[in-house]
Amino acid sequence: MTSSTETEHHAYRVETIDRVVIRFAGDSGDGMQVTGDRFTNESAIFGNDLSTLPNFPAEIRAPAGTLAGVSAFQVHISDHDILTPGDAPNVLVAMNPAALRANVDDLAVGGTVLVNSDAFDERSLDKAGYSTNPLVDGSLGKFRVYEVPMTTLTLEACKPTGAKVRDAERSKNFFALGLVSWLYQRPVDTTLSWIAQRYGKLPIVVEANTLAFRAGYNFGETAELFESAYEVHAAAHEPGIYTNITGNTALAWGLVAAAQLGKVPLFLGSYPITPASDILHELSKHKNFGVRTLQAEDEIAGIGAALGASFGGALGVTTTSGPGLDLKAETIGLAVSLELPLIIVDIQRGGPSTGLPTKTEQSDLLHAMYGRHGEAPVPVIAASTPSQCFDAAIEAARIALKYRTPVILLSDGYLANGSEPWKLPDVGTLPDISTTFASAPNATADDGTPIFHPYLRDAETLARPWAIPGTAGLEHRIGGLEKADGSGSVSYDPANHERMVRLRAAKVAGIARDIPPIEVDDAAGGAELLVLGWGSTYGAIAAAVRRVRALGHKVARAHLWHVNPFPSNLGSVLASYPRVLIPEVNLGQLAKLVRAEFLVDAASLSKVEGTPFRVGDVEQAIFAQLGVVVADGERASAPVAAHAGEEES
Amino acid sequence: MADAAVPVTTRKDWSSDQDVRWCPGCGDYSILAAVQLALPELGVRRENTVFISGIGCAARFPYYMNTYGMHSIHGRAPAIATGLAVTRPDLEVWVVTGDGDALSIGGNHLIHVLRRNVKLRILLFNNQIYGLTKGQYSPTSEVGKVTKSTPFGSLDTPFNPVSLALGAEATFVARTHDMDRKHMMETFSRAHQHNGTAFVEVYQNCNVFNDGAFEQITSRATRDEMLIPLEHGRAIRFGADAERGVVMDAQGRLSLVNVADVGEDALLVHDEQRENPDLAFALSRLSRGPFEPTPIGVFRAVERPDYGSKMAAQVLEAQARKGPGDLAGLLKSGTTWTAG
Numbered sequence: 001m002t003s004s005t006e007t008e009h010h011a012y013r014v015e016t017i018d019r020v021v022i023r024f025a026g027d028s029g030d031g032m033q034v035t036g037d038r039f040t041n042e043s044a045i046f047g048n049d050l051s052t053l054p055n056f057p058a059e060i061r062a063p064a065g066t067l068a069g070v071s072a073f074q075v076h077i078s079d080h081d082i083l084t085p086g087d088a089p090n091v092l093v094a095m096n097p098a099a100l101r102a103n104v105d106d107l108a109v110g111g112t113v114l115v116n117s118d119a120f121d122e123r124s125l126d127k128a129g130y131s132t133n134p135l136v137d138g139s140l141g142k143f144r145v146y147e148v149p150m151t152t153l154t155l156e157a158c159k160p161t162g163a164k165v166r167d168a169e170r171s172k173n174f175f176a177l178g179l180v181s182w183l184y185q186r187p188v189d190t191t192l193s194w195i196a197q198r199y200g201k202l203p204i205v206v207e208a209n210t211l212a213f214r215a216g217y218n219f220g221e222t223a224e225l226f227e228s229a230y231e232v233h234a235a236a237h238e239p240g241i242y243t244n245i246t247g248n249t250a251l252a253w254g255l256v257a258a259a260q261l262g263k264v265p266l267f268l269g270s271y272p273i274t275p276a277s278d279i280l281h282e283l284s285k286h287k288n289f290g291v292r293t294l295q296a297e298d299e300i301a302g303i304g305a306a307l308g309a310s311f312g313g314a315l316g317v318t319t320t321s322g323p324g325l326d327l328k329a330e331t332i333g334l335a336v337s338l339e340l341p342l343i344i345v346d347i348q349r350g351g352p353s354t355g356l357p358t359k360t361e362q363s364d365l366l367h368a369m370y371g372r373h374g375e376a377p378v379p380v381i382a383a384s385t386p387s388q389c390f391d392a393a394i395e396a397a398r399i400a401l402k403y404r405t406p407v408i409l410l411s412d413g414y415l416a417n418g419s420e421p422w423k424l425p426d427v428g429t430l431p432d433i434s435t436t437f438a439s440a441p442n443a444t445a446d447d448g449t450p451i452f453h454p455y456l457r458d459a460e461t462l463a464r465p466w467a468i469p470g471t472a473g474l475e476h477r478i479g480g481l482e483k484a485d486g487s488g489s490v491s492y493d494p495a496n497h498e499r500m501v502r503l504r505a506a507k508v509a510g511i512a513r514d515i516p517p518i519e520v521d522d523a524a525g526g527a528e529l530l531v532l533g534w535g536s537t538y539g540a541i542a543a544a545v546r547r548v549r550a551l552g553h554k555v556a557r558a559h560l561w562h563v564n565p566f567p568s569n570l571g572s573v574l575a576s577y578p579r580v581l582i583p584e585v586n587l588g589q590l591a592k593l594v595r596a597e598f599l600v601d602a603a604s605l606s607k608v609e610g611t612p613f614r615v616g617d618v619e620q621a622i623f624a625q626l627g628v629v630v631a632d633g634e635r636a637s638a639p640v641a642a643h644a645g646e647e648e649s
Numbered sequence: 650m651a652d653a654a655v656p657v658t659t660r661k662d663w664s665s666d667q668d669v670r671w672c673p674g675c676g677d678y679s680i681l682a683a684v685q686l687a688l689p690e691l692g693v694r695r696e697n698t699v700f701i702s703g704i705g706c707a708a709r710f711p712y713y714m715n716t717y718g719m720h721s722i723h724g725r726a727p728a729i730a731t732g733l734a735v736t737r738p739d740l741e742v743w744v745v746t747g748d749g750d751a752l753s754i755g756g757n758h759l760i761h762v763l764r765r766n767v768k769l770r771i772l773l774f775n776n777q778i779y780g781l782t783k784g785q786y787s788p789t790s791e792v793g794k795v796t797k798s799t800p801f802g803s804l805d806t807p808f809n810p811v812s813l814a815l816g817a818e819a820t821f822v823a824r825t826h827d828m829d830r831k832h833m834m835e836t837f838s839r840a841h842q843h844n845g846t847a848f849v850e851v852y853q854n855c856n857v858f859n860d861g862a863f864e865q866i867t868s869r870a871t872r873d874e875m876l877i878p879l880e881h882g883r884a885i886r887f888g889a890d891a892e893r894g895v896v897m898d899a900q901g902r903l904s905l906v907n908v909a910d911v912g913e914d915a916l917l918v919h920d921e922q923r924e925n926p927d928l929a930f931a932l933s934r935l936s937r938g939p940f941e942p943t944p945i946g947v948f949r950a951v952e953r954p955d956y957g958s959k960m961a962a963q964v965l966e967a968q969a970r971k972g973p974g975d976l977a978g979l980l981k982s983g984t985t986w987t988a989g
């Protein structure tokens with residue numbers, strides 16, 4: 001629960017709150033992502049726990065002032081462990097009428113609205129579709145609205161720079177950042193030094209942004225517009241060194257780490273696609289790690305080049321999103337047949353077709369599982385939080401290298417762009433995932449000559465030897481035609497085909513022996529309901545379970561990060577609960593797999609709005625499963641006053 | 650490139666134990682023989698040699714070579730070979746493809762590998778027909794081609810593979826044909842010596858679905874009159890007694906002449922090293938098809954750093970500037986803070 005205390009060591013009142021959810025919203029060109037990112041960094045360094053949710057349009061610059069062009073960044077900061085970016089913002093910063101209109105319905109009742117009142121002219125109101133001005137028509141009555149002429153104040157502040165009005169106006173996001181930084185008593189030094197570094201080549205921009213930021217901060221302190229400022233104390237983090245990290249950066253770093261741990265060079269073949277491109281961008285910076293990146297001519301060439309690199313002894317990786325995964329399907333099938341290591345990273349987004357390029361979805365699961373012709377089993381791993389993308393990349397590489405198989409690694413738009421504090425691992429404790437290349441013949445010809453059979457399998461893993469070009473005596477040919485078991489020669493023999501199909505399936509299924517059992521969070525025991533999740537629903541499910549338990553109900557929770565094969569204990573875990581609920585940002589794809597595999601009557605909670613689950617969505621579904629009727633006052637997710645809300649407990 | 654320590658080999662060493670399964674009489678047999686005879690002379694090791702193919706009759710080629718090899722998927726061999734060549738510059742990587750594989754389903758990969766100048770030797774077996782799918786027209790088939798899929802004649806204007814490669818910024822472009830083993834071996838040797846993508850079109854007879862497509866120009870009886878050998882630094886002439894030749898007018902247009910009519914000094918001198926591809930392109934347009942005198946040999950051979958070398962140089966430069974990768978340092982490269 002929130003404990004609000006007051007301190008009087010400032011000229012103004014400062015209340016202590018345990019958490020707050022802030023959403024910055026403006027035009028695509030207003031710099032809201034930068035603003036949100038800076039506020040996040042200030043908070044991370046201050047020591048809060050946090051979680052972020054950027055939300056931007058697919059268009060680079062949709063018409064200014066329209067709903068289509070609104071870009072937003074939500075950040076949840078707290079003095080305790082949190083798991084999601086928050087269901088409903090407590091504070092909405094709206095830089096124009098469109099930003100207000102697009103976001104205000106999400107705001108918690110009693111929440112704070114900070115608007116740039118300069119932007120509320122007739123034309124802008126009209127563009128946003130307002131027939132009357134919401135600042136005066138009473139429609140915002142359930143919120144605390146602060147009207148701040150941010151453009152005017154920014155221009156005034158920037159006058160000493162001599163910048164043109166048009167240029168100076170662009171600093172208004174830093175005014176907003178300064179104001180919110182005061183309101184939540186953030187340290188300012190990191191942002192000031194960041195401005196100096198980021199815009200260092202343009203001194204006039206550094207000066208304007210700095211002046212605007214300070215003006216915003218000082219405005220909060222002196223304008224007597226606000227009854228109080230708020231502070232959110234640092235969270236009690238485990239001792240260690242932390243950084244704030246997005247899923248895409250963590251995944252890229254995980255791939256760099258995996259190549260080092262696997263003692264193989266990393267090669268990325270990739271074609272730019274939202275929301276996966278940042279992995280290509282990040283990896284292309286790290287050539288000093290021996291990383292080679294190829295921006296290929298298309299998705300197919302990206303994976304083709306990666307597979308070619310793997311044939312030569314590299315860790316071949318390709319990164320993409322849904323439409324690209326469609327195009328890569330044939331090459332993934334070839335990799336299944338060649339039995340070579342390969343990682344396919346799919347940052348899922350709304351589909352079908354081009355769908356919602358910048359919005360999140362978990363709807364490629366069945367595609368990853370089955371989206372190939374023929375019997376073409378592929379291990380599938382799903383990352384569950386932004387920082388866990390690092391571990392997921394290493395695990396994908398471990399399986400790919402050890403079992404000589406393509407592995408599909410699923411992330412999504414929410415994990416890719418969302419961020420959280422990450423306790424840096426001690427690199428010395430990361431696993432050794434190195435493998436060995438074949439170096440000697442492994443069979444004997446009829447005439448007694450030592451020869452090499454590329455499909456003679458390891459008895460335990462069923463993996464075939466990886467003999468790379470350059471190794472004398474092991475010359476061999478592989479391809480997409482069916483191969484004779486052992487020798488690898490082309491074979492159309494029916495019995496051999498059946499054997500090979502079953503061997504490839506058994507190899508992938510056998511990985512279940514080499515992955516940890518699924519952990520069940522059911523500390524109290526005796527729960528009637530298991531909530532099973534996979535991928536990015538982790539935070540919302542865990543937070544919802546906490547809330548339900550806080551109200552005295554028993555509920556168990558488990559999360560999959562190996563989706564194929566399933567952990568070997570999944571069947572018995574599912575069988576031990578009378579009811580199973582599976583929340584997914586799709587129409588029930590894991591539910592379908594679980595029902596088919598285990599004959600379990602799992603219930604599906606679906607949502608496909610391009611956004612992650614709210615904790616309240618999952619909480620309500622849990623109550624529905626438990627048959628619990630919750631009175632409005634009792635339900636933790638019931639609308640509450642700003643700063644007194646409890647997204648998670 | 651010759652390495653004194655490379656063991657002496659013969660064709661037999663380069664032949665795998667697999668039965669060759671092309672149709673009897675197929676032109677692919679003579680190309681395979683030429684490659685297997687050329688390789689022992691190139692000073693390369695079997696274990697460092699890789700053949701990568703896509704899909705089609707030609708794509709079975711790697712199975713018959715006692716080297717490393719991959720028979721991949723339709724059209725994608727240049728992309729797959731790119732990944733191998735840029736990560737393993739020590740290897741000798743050959744791509745074997747056909748007119749459907751390289752110019753239809755794989756057209757995009759072909760043009761991009763050429764502009765990048767990846768160190769690959771690409772042999773395009775052009776038989777102007779789809780063989781493995783039993784006789785549909787291909788991107789190099791002549792207009793009006795009657796096949797199973799075009800009973801009223803094909804409508805598409807064909808590609809000229811040499812023109813296409815030149816337009817795609819290729820640094821080495823050559824043409825040879827399956828009826829002349831010596832010329833093939835010389836051309837493959839030149840391709841091997843090239844530092845970058847070497848593109849070789851090989852006119853190849855499909856005796857089942859498109860028999861005689863090149864007979865008018867490649868048969869022993871007509872060859873002298875119908876093939877125009879290109880030799881760097883030499884006047885372009887042909888004919889049994891070299892009585893015919895090529896001249897270029899002031900507008901850069903080429904035409905065939907009788908040497909006796911214009912004099913030897915008027916003949917066009919071939920320059921495969923000319924930076925501007927205009928001359929090579931004009932030569933590629935000299936013949937409208939394999940029924941007119943057609944140039945063979947090396948159209949263009951210019952130096953440009955290969956893609957893999959440039960990629961390796963960036964890695965070395967980054968390592969010189971930032972030191973070898975330090976994982977712990979990478980993880981701390983953003984803003985960090987300490988708790989506890």
